[in-house]
Amino acid sequence: MRTLIVIALMFLFLNTTSCATHVATRSNEVTVIKTPPRHYTVVKVKGVKYHFWNGNHYRKTRKGYVYVKI
Numbered sequence: 001m002r003t004l005i006v007i008a009l010m011f012l013f014l015n016t017t018s019c020a021t022h023v024a025t026r027s028n029e030v031t032v033i034k035t036p037p038r039h040y041t042v043v044k045v046k047g048v049k050y051h052f053w054n055g056n057h058y059r060k061t062r063k064g065y066v067y068v069k070i
Helices: 002-016
Strands: 041-045 048-053 056-060 065-068
Touching: none
Parallel strands: none
Antiparallel strands: 041 048, 048 056, 056 065
């Protein structure tokens, strides 16, 4: 019985401590553009493909194009 209690306490102790040193949050406001304009350009930045128009970079997703700050 004592072993079961010790194991349960160890389990609770290990699950309540956090090893995270940094928590990143994202803004919930995301603008999705359904179709890009005709004059967009495809560019690669560090091997990742982005769509560039109007001075901004956009990433293609299933729902449309999302603004990305590079």
